[in-house]
Amino acid sequence: MVESNTVTVTYSAVPITWTCEICGQKFNTEEELRKHLEEAHGVKKIKCPFCEQSFDSYEELWKHISEAHQKEVAIIVIAIIIVIALIFWLAKE
Numbered sequence: 001m002v003e004s005n006t007v008t009v010t011y012s013a014v015p016i017t018w019t020c021e022i023c024g025q026k027f028n029t030e031e032e033l034r035k036h037l038e039e040a041h042g043v044k045k046i047k048c049p050f051c052e053q054s055f056d057s058y059e060e061l062w063k064h065i066s067e068a069h070q071k072e073v074a075i076i077v078i079a080i081i082i083v084i085a086l087i088f089w090l091a092k093e
């Protein structure tokens with residue numbers, strides 16, 4: 001017999017709610033709100049690959065990335081350069 005451990009789950013006293021900006025409906029998760037926006041209002045939100053924020057257009061997303069995630073972008077660019085350099089180096093062998 002495997003005795004199950006007692007797991008204490010604490011829920012935050014104030015539930016986080018996501019409100020639809022268009023019709024005011026409330027949702028428990030951002031995923032639910034996004035699904036609602038897409039199905040009810042035809043709004044497609046583009047999620048930032050670096051954080052939890054989402055945007056209406058790629059223009060806004062790029063603006064946000066260039067302002068808030070310069071460090072992450074620099075790391076990715078450096079990583080890509082290293083990979084390309086490695087491929088060239090291996091190809092020479």
Ligand SMILES: [Zn+2]
Binds near residue numbers: 025041
């Ligand atoms: Zn709505």
Ligand SMILES: [Zn+2]
Binds near residue numbers: 049051053064065
């Ligand atoms: Zn972001």
